[in-house]
Amino acid sequence: MVSYDADNSADELWSFIDDHLLHYGRDFVRELIGHASGSYLYTTEKRAIIDFSSGQMCATLGHNHPAIVDAMTRSAETVIHLDSTMLAPAIAHLGKELCDLLPAELSKVLFLNTGAESNEAAIRLAKLYTGGFEIVGLTGSWHGTTYGAASSTYASGRKGYGPSMSGSLAIPSPNCYRCPIGHKRESCELACLNFSFDYIDEVSVGSIAAILIEPVQSAGGIIVPPKGYMKRLREFCRERSILLIFDEAQTGLGRVGSNFAFEQEAVIPDILSLSKTLGAGLPLSATVTSKEIAESVQAKGYSHYTSHASDPLTTEVGLAVVRTIVTEELASKADELGLYLMNSLHTLQEKYECIGDVRGRGLLIGVEIVKDRESRIPDKQRLKRLTQRCFELGLNINQVGGPLAVWRIAPPLTIKKEEIDLAMEILDKAFASTEI
Known part of the structure; x- marks a missing residue:
């Protein structure tokens, strides 16, 4: 039996998880998070990831706020x-x-x-x-x-x-x-x-x-x-x-x-x-x-x-x-940053036909992915590929919408403009690399 300690390998930990944890919804992300701070998650392999979902939409002040x-x-x-x-x-x-x-x-x-x-x-x-x-x-x-x-x-x-x-x-x-x-x-x-x-x-x-x-x-x-x-x-x-x-x-x-x-x-x-x-x-x-x-x-x-x-x-x-x-007047900051983020997403929408709609309020925004704008058929497979690619590039973003294909964007209210800009660069790269 392997004991719990800081020296357990990732493979050993995933073995524990696969053997003993009951799944309660979507599959677990196959990277362990070692710590988090502000708008970032850091894997046990020291990889930094911008968190565009505020954990489970809860960490509105950012992770580990003082x-x-x-x-x-x-x-x-x-x-x-x-x-x-x-x-x-x-x-x-x-x-x-x-x-x-x-x-x-x-x-x-x-x-x-x-x-x-x-x-x-x-x-x-x-x-x-x-x-x-x-x-x-x-x-x-x-x-x-x-x-x-x-x-x-x-x-x-x-x-x-x-x-x-x-x-x-x-x-x-x-x-x-x-x-x-x-x-x-x-x-x-x-x-x-x-x-x-x-x-x-x-x-x-x-x-x-x-x-x-x-x-x-x-x-x-x-x-x-x-x-x-x-x-x-x-x-x-x-x-x-x-x-x-x-x-x-x-x-x-x-x-x-x-x-x-x-x-x-x-x-x-x-x-x-x-x-x-x-x-x-x-x-x-x-x-x-x-x-x-x-x-x-x-x-x-x-x-x-x-x-x-x-x-x-x-x-x-x-x-x-x-x-x-x-x-910290975070409501007004969410209004200001939400407008900035929405405008950035509209710029991406002009560039990529698969972005059917961008909607939301403040820092709660949805991006709907479609096969084409005329038919508006949800493209869940493309959304899945995009989400995976974003995570590989350092951006955690959440899929919602049931039968629809929608990203839920809900970063911490304490996110900085330069972090939004970096996230937009990642999104742009993800769209460019998954275009059919």
Whole structure:
């Protein structure tokens, strides 16, 4: 038996991995990461790789940001974990400072671990508050793999697990590049949403608790709803006494060029779910709602216990994240750098016919790869080759979109312009070397 030590070869380590780790999705990248810093990953073979996915879209401050390391050290030296009814000082500060960034309507928060958990908490809030049980999601959405969240997840991973949660309904994703009902984006007048209202009114049994939506769909292919979509959706919910839940796992806390994506829509959700960007690499999520909803469900006995609710270590980190985003003005930097990156990608689009569409907000951008721009047929094989070539050249970039062929570009908010320029050079080389 080979013991674990720093001298194990890469082959030995991969033998351990292949023999003992359960695969949970895509294949593992066959290079081990020794350390990470800022916008870079460094393999155990000392190869530097620009990380255009911020880990799992979580490391928004960059890898191993000093503020995160300091917060972890501070918690490790004082208190790491408590009974869920016991609270450390950091959570009081985090609750206040997070809610200070939000509208007055969102003032009560529950801290959990993952986005799936915060979405489950949001669904339970909505059901208990309204008395309804139906949850409306969107095709192309991703909310997690726990039962309630998975039931409203339509981007992938639905086959083979038996029935979804009772009352799970879906409406078409507002994909303007591939309109689900064949309209033109310039003159659609939100036709997909109007169709969706009629459809939901017909198929619902009259017990809708909430609509759960990402302001920008990520796993579905970086789908940005058309102007006015969210306002009309808000009206739809109010007309039917349905709660509106925004899942801002990937759009919250600066990523799209504002503190929260809903600010750009002038629409305030009834419940807000935060996760990835809140922990900046550690498992921290939050479910935020109004005082009215909180008091109502508390009177009805709302319960959402987990082993690590309100944990001191992760909330200490969350506090550091919120403060860093504010003090370093990372939302406005994401807006500025996102425009710079978008323009650079449009320049590449002019050069390469296979780039069908470039879309997004701030530093959350999608690049759709097609066989040709007229047919818009997704070219997943080319995307796979491009992604592999980019990694060989020193750029980690993520594929999303289910049946589509889309890159999800989500670098750390702390990325520098020269790092973006280097990434664009790598992309250019990858396109040039994989052209047919």
